[in-house]
Amino acid sequence: MDIKKFNVGIAGYGFIGKVHAYGYRTVKFYYDDIPSEIELIGVCASSDETRRKAIKQAGFKYATDDFTELVKDRNINIVSCCLPNHLHYEFVKAALESGKHVYCDKPLALNVKEASELTEMAKKSSVKTQVVFQLRFFPAVMRAKQLMEDGYIGKVNFFRFLYLHSSCVKQTNKAYSWKAEFEKVGGGVLVDLGSHIIDLALHLVGNFKKVRATAKNITSPDKRTDDVAVLEVETTTGATGVLEASKIATGTNDEVRFEIYGSDGAVAFNSMEPNWLSVYSMNEPDSPIGGLRGYKKIETVQRYPDATGMPLAKFSIGWIRSHIACLHSFLYSIIYDKSASPSFEEALNVQKIIESSYESSRTGKTVFL
Numbered sequence: 001m002d003i004k005k006f007n008v009g010i011a012g013y014g015f016i017g018k019v020h021a022y023g024y025r026t027v028k029f030y031y032d033d034i035p036s037e038i039e040l041i042g043v044c045a046s047s048d049e050t051r052r053k054a055i056k057q058a059g060f061k062y063a064t065d066d067f068t069e070l071v072k073d074r075n076i077n078i079v080s081c082c083l084p085n086h087l088h089y090e091f092v093k094a095a096l097e098s099g100k101h102v103y104c105d106k107p108l109a110l111n112v113k114e115a116s117e118l119t120e121m122a123k124k125s126s127v128k129t130q131v132v133f134q135l136r137f138f139p140a141v142m143r144a145k146q147l148m149e150d151g152y153i154g155k156v157n158f159f160r161f162l163y164l165h166s167s168c169v170k171q172t173n174k175a176y177s178w179k180a181e182f183e184k185v186g187g188g189v190l191v192d193l194g195s196h197i198i199d200l201a202l203h204l205v206g207n208f209k210k211v212r213a214t215a216k217n218i219t220s221p222d223k224r225t226d227d228v229a230v231l232e233v234e235t236t237t238g239a240t241g242v243l244e245a246s247k248i249a250t251g252t253n254d255e256v257r258f259e260i261y262g263s264d265g266a267v268a269f270n271s272m273e274p275n276w277l278s279v280y281s282m283n284e285p286d287s288p289i290g291g292l293r294g295y296k297k298i299e300t301v302q303r304y305p306d307a308t309g310m311p312l313a314k315f316s317i318g319w320i321r322s323h324i325a326c327l328h329s330f331l332y333s334i335i336y337d338k339s340a341s342p343s344f345e346e347a348l349n350v351q352k353i354i355e356s357s358y359e360s361s362r363t364g365k366t367v368f369l
């Protein structure tokens with residue numbers, strides 16, 4: 001596909017809108033295989049102050065408080081959805097109807113109904129669509145996937161995925177955020193953080209067969225939202241696992257962890273130590289006196305196979321680098337006409353698991369997927 005120029009529109013310039021703008025501005029420093037020009041054209045934000053800031057900070061040509069303006073702008077050929085969850089459906093639907101490539105931050109939509117409709121539309125369209133589950137794009141996670149596909153840990157038997165924040169431990173003096181409102185999130189922490197680790201688990205250990213879940217509110221003012229959720233799942237291959245998403249994890253910052261235990265080995269990751277993947281192999285000799293058996297840390301650092309070396313692979317990695325890699329994969333899919341992933345269909349599956357988990361939490365029963 002001959003894409004000479006990406007003219008970008010970003011709907012939402014809050015926390016993640018800035019990350020997307022930074023990504024479009026810098027991605028060409030990190031990768032040599034994006035020959036297209038990239039220009040930030042339009043941005044949408046509700047406050048006047050944010051709109052002014054977006055123009056000054058990121059260099060957009062114009063700013064608006066009406067996201068349909070970005071969709072109607074025929075000059076824009078690619079849009080990012082960085083709006084609160086309850087606005088994703090309307091914006092993404094309009095963008096698809098206008099034939100724009102869509103890079104949508106998670107979750108795809110508010111519920112399964114909306115996500116199914118968007119997925120159907122995306123399938124019928126000729127544009128590329130991707131959802132931002134950027135955790136897949138840490139080199140340590142990419143290496144874990146490779147090793148598992150190569151049979152390094154054998155058959156997966158048991159796993160744990162955790163996403164931990166402490167933002168709800170104390171509610172006093174907390175600034176207002178739409179994330180505290182049930183209607184705007186479509187739930188609580190299970191949607192906000194849980195969606196990330198559900199995607200990661202599906203990506204690494206495969207599809208789920210059933211889920212039994214508890215989603216609870218401990219401190220949040222809107223009692224319909226949850227600030228801790230625990231899912232007990234079984235995969236279609238018979239592995240058992242636990243997923244925990246919490247904003248009442250006292251002492252944590254932004255911590256994603258997983259441990260995957262197989263018949264021949266194990267892999268483990270902690271996003272607070274993102275330069276390393278821990279691996280364990282039963283094939284290492286365990287004698288004499290333990291032989292060479294034991295967990296070892298693989299130095300995945302910034303060893304992206306397709307990056308330019310800016311910064312060099314040996315430099316420590318950070319959270320934002322995974323966003324750049326995720327955006328790169330999307331732009332690459334457009335330029336070279338490859339399928340984009342995480343796809344809308346994969347995000348729909350995440351949404352189905354979220355809804356089934358809420359159902360299980362309400363009824364106290366296991367839900368078959």
Ligand SMILES: NC(=O)c1ccc[n+]([C@@H]2O[C@H](COP(=O)([O-])OP(=O)(O)OC[C@H]3O[C@@H](n4cnc5c(N)ncnc54)[C@H](O)[C@@H]3O)[C@@H](O)[C@H]2O)c1
Pocket residue numbers: 011012013014015016017044045046047050065066067081082083084085087105106107132133134178192
């Ligand atoms: N992938 C990630 O790491 C990650 C991290 C944070 C947030 N997110 C996702 O990104 C999305 C946005 O989250 P955020 O934390 O950036 O939120 P935010 O509140 O910081 O920003 C939201 C932006 O949307 C704009 N907006 C809100 N209502 C609007 C309306 N009616 N019309 C026009 N503009 C409007 C606001 O002005 C603001 O610029 C959410 O879907 C969230 O789940 C993803």
